[in-house]
Amino acid sequence: MNITEYSKDVSIKRTVDQGTSEQRKAVEGIISRVRREKDTALAELTEQFDGARLDTLKVSQSEMDAAYKNVDDETLAILREAKENITRFHGRQQRQSWMTTEEDGTILGQKITPLDAVGVYVPGGRASYPSTILMNVLPAQVAGVERIVMVSPPQADGTLNDVVLVTACELGVKEIYKVGGAQAVAALAYGTETIAPVDKIVGPGNIYVALAKQLVYGTVDIDMFAGPSEIVVLADSTARPDYIAADMLSQAEHDPMASAVLVTPDLTLAEQVAKEVYEQLETLPKKDIAEASIRDYGAIYVTRDMNEALDAVNELAPEHLEVQTESPFELLGAIRHAGAIFVGENSSEPVGDYFAGPNHVLPTNGTARFSSPLNVDDFTKKSSILFYSKTSAQRHGAKIAAFARLEGLEAHARAVEKRLEEKEHDNENE
Amino acid sequence: MNITEYSKDVSIKRTVDQGTSEQRKAVEGIISRVRREKDTALAELTEQFDGARLDTLKVSQSEMDAAYKNVDDETLAILREAKENITRFHGRQQRQSWMTTEEDGTILGQKITPLDAVGVYVPGGRASYPSTILMNVLPAQVAGVERIVMVSPPQADGTLNDVVLVTACELGVKEIYKVGGAQAVAALAYGTETIAPVDKIVGPGNIYVALAKQLVYGTVDIDMFAGPSEIVVLADSTARPDYIAADMLSQAEHDPMASAVLVTPDLTLAEQVAKEVYEQLETLPKKDIAEASIRDYGAIYVTRDMNEALDAVNELAPEHLEVQTESPFELLGAIRHAGAIFVGENSSEPVGDYFAGPNHVLPTNGTARFSSPLNVDDFTKKSSILFYSKTSAQRHGAKIAAFARLEGLEAHARAVEKRLEEKEHDNENE
Structure with missing residues (x-):
């Protein structure tokens, strides 16, 4: 991780996996097979890719009940508190239909209607990602979406992760299918005998899922094409290097292509942070991933002053921005482009990843210049009214x-x- | 135009030109040439495609002044009234940043920021489209976008249409470039010596413009991919066949692929409308276009009752919906999917195309299920605030x-x- 003098030419190094033409062809093949053979295709592809032979795609109530036995009370309490916080925050985003009337009888207005049906993709694998469910399902529920469908690839034994099931159950999601990959996206877009089609598909996935979403876009709506996760920390001499380093590493452990960048006018801080990063890195379980990320995508930019540092931040338009300066609120008005702004030294990024309330689905790859965090508007549409x-x-x-x-x-x-x-x-x- | 009994399998026939692979290659070539050769490429491509040799791309103040001489006072007054109506309507869409505070010191919020810069594409050719400028520029201005750039292909004599220039001038658009096609889109996305890049490109164009917008999407934001225009009229026995026919034809004259559909439980009305359409068609200047549209994409669906008619409307999810029934406001709550809803027999679609206030850029091709009319939100983005x-x-x-x-x-x-x-x-x- 080099310490570099900032100049306009400098940017976040970003590599977005757009998929190979072989991957795209494979996904096209899967989509047309699902459109043609529907449930039969889903069963065969699930056996092929996930190693699971399923009699039925849909998760049963007894499976959900059983999952509760394997989730402890402490975890359940945290999930419920996070759910409340996220629901409350997104509740503030709700909008009303409105109209204006004029004396000659003219009525103009805007009607807000929730989408009819939304599909949420939840990645499978060994780890569980309850936060994916909270962050994608709750805004849709707050928007008033009546039908929310969850899909997730089963493990080879035909089950889904217990925490995933419990989280879905806590949110009242009743329609959960054990299917993943491009085949799940195709089923949500076009429908099968078992799965009725939806209007929008959200949620993260691997490159096959991302390509499938791109290909069905237009037939249904999709959320954004997400690049690797990224953080920029804006700091001055009052910031704590150990906090900054810890936050940069929490980004770096996600992905070798994730990027963590410090922007500061203070060279001493820059040097301390670099040192702290390498020290803290040593004891991380995901050291290899974080080390690759820091090496290839980490950067420290030293600016002439705070004004240039703010210019740098707006130039980078980061997904996550932490402001660890003496008076962070003073800088809020000057920050034009950032998906989420974490203000002050106690607002570490993980606070927003799971718990505080704002959404963790954020614009990556510089798209914070024109895109927003996932929000309630994304699950509604407007109709103009004209009389x-x-x-x-x-x-x-x-x-x-x-x-x-x-x-x-x-x-x-x-x-x-x-x-x-x-x-x-x-x-x-x- | 057949009169058909409605069934679930019936739909609006829609043909969206997605471009050929040759067109896509041509556009890719133009984009990479503009990225490489910048202004030089723009000059050469403008000579090649528009037949205009230009010394300078930018429209001068004296050109704008001159244009006023060729626009009469009546036209100017109408443009100004439309501008006021559209500004007022979109002003109602403006949103505030907000925050919540908790006793333990937590602050959460959502900051709304206008985009920095927006490019508006205005088609050239013999006709002038001042409404394109009003409908695309005004929402961006209401949103607070500081830099609005207009591009439009010049006529062979190197000029732009006078009404187009006057409309832009009335809106205070200062940065207007005489360049069109895929090259204009590339310039807006990547910048040249003369044209600084923007964050979002909006406005209609031919297939080359549409493909170019798709290809630069991600680098910049774009508005929706628009299909041919479409209208659905929902009517009962109280409706006037001559009004309905006139409104259907106003859609049909746009494009041979535009579609006009009547949905009604009343067979007599259906027959009267069909007759009226062919009668009114005879004297239209764009008879050939309208006739082809009505023949290939026009339809009249007769439903069992008004409930089934409402189901049909929601199934079709039209761009424009007219409701010409005895109590049209009663039906508003049951209409879930429509870009703009024209309520009552006096609210003909052209009222909304130019003048009343709501935007005429609307979701086509069934995307009203999940998309909205162009609006102020499209020119802002949100940032989450977390302390x-x-x-x-x-x-x-x-x-x-x-x-x-x-x-x-x-x-x-x-x-x-x-x-x-x-x-x-x-x-x-x-």
């Missing part, structure tokens, strides 16, 4: 017809002018 | 660390636990 009374149609009709003709659209003009014709036409046809 | 005090970090740290370990992320757990260490560490390094 013209006879009076408003008569008052504005000629102007609207003139505008239409300006654009060369005569039939548009005539449609408006039809409403201007004599009143005796009101209840008969011409 | 934990020493107290909140101490209170929740152990739980967050336990959650991290549940997901197998030890470095995450340690980052949180660092904040739980003894207070004497506060101002020193370990």
